[in-house]
Amino acid sequence: MNPLRALRPSSPLPGWGLAAGITLSMLSLVVLLPIGALLLRAAQVGPADLWAMIARPRTTAALLLSFRAALVAALFNLVFGLALAWVLVRYRFPGRRLIDAAVDLPFALPTAVAGIALTALYAPNGALGAPLLQWFGLRVAYTEIGIWIALVFVGLPFVVRTVQPVIQEIETEIEEVSATLGASRLTTLRRVVLPMLLPALLTGFALALARAVGEYGSVIFIAGNLPGVTEIAPLLIVIRLEEFDYDGAVAIAMAMLAISFALLLLINLIQVWSRRMTAEA
Structure with missing residues (x-):
């Protein structure tokens, strides 16, 4: 044997x-x-031709918009997703199960349907777009703000569903002990709760960021797709393919791949460091 x-x-x-x-x-x-x-x-x-295509003003603007909007949306989802997951786990109130089920709606809803719904809602004559434009002079649809909203919509479930099980495992007695030792709520959150949630938060942030960077269907309807203004990189890749400019599409794809890999690698390194610090503590 x-x-x-x-x-x-x-x-x-x-x-x-x-x-x-x-x-x-x-x-x-x-x-x-x-x-x-x-x-x-x-x-x-070839590297020289790839760099020349990436350095085009239209391509650079699309890449910057895609990653800037993805980062903003992922950061918003990081904060709001944590708050939503905490409320769903720690509190009991009417409609909690309905809200919990609604969190998964972006997973099941086709992105094109989400884009059409958001555009109808936030258009200048929409139910929310018209009051925002009339009362505050804020135009949402066909601007970068609309892109943020679409990316927040599709990325929120990744943070909530990643953090929620970890919150369920945290015993309430830990918070009570911290309070009996004289710690304030803010100190308990900063010194006790957040260190335990940090690895899960970073994982949810990375998932939301990755989804937002490559999002296409829900964004193209609400963005307006103005070159150099609200044109995202995935849309520009499709445009290059429709123009039979396959080299240009490859150049944009390579830039997105490199930037995405660098961001996810950085997040994973921070996650490993946070887990090591938590284990040592």
């Missing part, structure tokens, strides 16, 4: 070789092959 096999814990799943083979095969088909094809096409274009 193989002694190494005897040390392996029993599992209802297939053997390591079969499970690893299936996992790597699916990962290659779904993730690695598409990215590899993109990198291969980018290598054929």
